[in-house]
Amino acid sequence: MFEVFEKYLREWVDISDEEMQVIRAASTEKTLRKWQSILHDGEVWKINCFITSGCFRLYRFGKDGTDHTLRFGVENWWISDQESYNNNTPSDYNIEALAASNVIIWTKESWTALMNTIPALKLFNEKLLARGYEMNQRRIFSLISSSAEEKYLEFQKTYPRVFNKVPLHMVASYLGISRETLSRIRKEFTKPKQKTSRI
Template sequence: MFEVFAKYLQNQIQLNDQELNMIQKVCVSKRLRKNQYLLQEGDVWRYNAFITSGCLRTYSVNDKLQEHILNFAIENYWIGDRESLLNGTPSRYNIDAIEDSEVLLISKEDFAVLMKSIPQFQDLVNLIIERSFAASQDRINSSISLNAEEKYATFLKRQPKIANRVPQHMVASYLGITPETLSRIRKLNLKK
C-alpha cells in the first residue's frame, strides 16, 4: 500500500530516501470491506487518511434517516473530517467504503511532525487544502445555482471516474436530488 502513496508523493514533490522512510514509519495500513466504516458519527477523527485503493464516501444522516453525501473519494484522494480532527470534537459525519478499499492513516501528531520536518510536504498539504477549499466553494455554488440537469452534467464532467463507480441513489444524494429525478435525467440524456 505504501508504494501507491510514495508514487503519489513523488509525483507532487521531491523527497529523498530518508524523508520517504520517515513518512513510511508513521503510516498505518487499514483495509476496509465494502460498507465498513472508517469513521462513525459521534467518534472523534484523529487521522489524515490517504486512499490507496477503493472508493469511500463522507455523509450524514438526518432525523428521517435520509443520507446526505458530502463527497466521494477514490485512489490518490485524501479523506477525513477536518472539523473533528482540528477541534477534537465528535464527528457529525460517517465515512464508509463503497467498495473494498485500502487507506493509509497518519495520526494528527505524526502528521504535524512530518510537516515541520519536511517543508515540501507542508507545501503539498497547503496546496491540497487550498484546492479542497476551492472545490468546496464550487460545489456550494453549483448546489444553489444549478438545476438538477445542470448539477448532473457538471458532476459527470468533473468526476467521471467516480460517476461510474458509485450507485445512482448515492449520486442523487450527493447532488441533492431524488433518485427518481436522476433516473428521469439519465433517460433524457440517453434519448439525446
C-alpha cells in the same frame, strides 16, 4: 500500497528518498471490506487517510433519518472530516467504504510531526488544503445556482470513476436531487441522438 502514495506525492512536491522513508515509517496500511466504516458520528476523527484503491463516501443523517452524501473519495484522493480533525470534536458524519478498499493512515500527531521536520510535506499539506477549499467553494456555488442537469454533468466531470461504482440514490443525495430526477436525466443523456434526414 505505499508506492501509490509515493508516486502521488512526488507529483505535488520535490521530496528526497530519505524523507519519503520517514513518511512511510510513520504510516499504517489498512484494508477495508465493502460497507465497512472508518468513522461513525460521535467519534473524533484523528487521522489522515489516503485512498490507494476503492471508493468511500462521507455522509450524515438529517433529522428525518435521511442520509445526505457530502463527498466521495476514490483512488489518489483523501477522505476526512476536517471539522472534527481541526477542532478535536465529535463528528456529525460517517465515512464508509463503498467497495473493498485500501488506505494509508497517519495519526494526527505523526502527521504534524512529519510536517514540522519535512518542509516539502508542509508545503504539500498547504496545497492540499487550498485545493480542498476551492473544491468546496465550487460545490456550494453549484448547489445553489446550477440546474439538475448541470449538477449531473459536473458530477461526471469531478467523479468520472465514481458514477458506476455507487448506488444511484447516493449520487442523487450528493447532487441534492431525487432519485427519479437523476434517473430521468441519465436517460436523457444516454439516449442515442436521432439522425436528421436530408432532403
